[in-house]
């Protein structure tokens with residue numbers, strides 16, 4: 001099956017046949033998980049390099065590798081690594097390539113993933129480059145939408161919150177653009193609107209979209225994707241303080257609605273905990289989907305499927 005590329009840094013490099021293949025393999029991986037894993041990647045090592053905070057992405061990459069019988073070596077926190085001593089991203093990646101068969105890296109700079117992929121001697125996966133992209137999150141989001149809604153074509157998907165700095169919504173918009181008759185609703189304060197690169201993409205692709213300010217605009221969607229205001233990206237902390245509670249989705253907003261509620265997590269205050277008990281609150285199921293999707297990617301990029 002394979003994938004027509006060695007490294008995954010952006011969802012813009014994916015075609016519909018790639019996403020169909022990844023979703024298909026992820027479904028098979030769910031079956032393998034039910035049986036407790038397998039030995040497909042025995043003898044292979046994942047280099048897990050996380051130079052920015054992460055819980056889900058890192059744990060699910062490492063869990064995915066181990067469920068496939070592989071091993072991991074890890075580095076975390078710039079302050080504990082040679083990057084802190086002044087080593088370039090390029091040198092760090094060439095060095096890491098000597099120790100492992102595939103690398104997943106998260107780094108605070110936009111473009112760090114492309115720089116890493118340009119020199120990596122082994123398959124490289126972007127696990128988040130600052131406010132740039134987070135392609136594996138978008139793939140697990142897509143897998144979640146497919147599972148929750150039974151389809152992707154024809155859906156109306158609303159994205160709410162920090163669309164400027166939130167990398168997950170950038171990556172997800174490019175992926176949804178591969179599907180037919182998608183409608184996107186971008187809800188954010190005016191300071192945190194979707195970047196031009198996504199707006200231009202929607203216009204070029206002829207995707208129906210609108211930019212809105214009020215949460216209400218998102219409540220008629222099939223999927224409502226909430227995001228956190230990205231505190232760490234603000235240069236002016238008072239602006240963060242002003243915007244941090246701009247949207248809070250509550251159970252009362254969702255009375256009688258079947259809208260699927262998603263969130264890449266971590267959540268701060270943007271989804272009240274009274275939403276958690278609703279059957280359409282999908283965010284904890286979404287987290288779980290990270291493992292089979294990352295298993296699929298690891299196996300495919302290592303040429304095992």
Ligand code: NCD
Pocket residue numbers: 056057128134137167168227228264265266
């Ligand atoms: C997201 C991220 O790191 O971009 N988290 C994740 O990977 N699940 C979202 C966020 O941090 O708000």
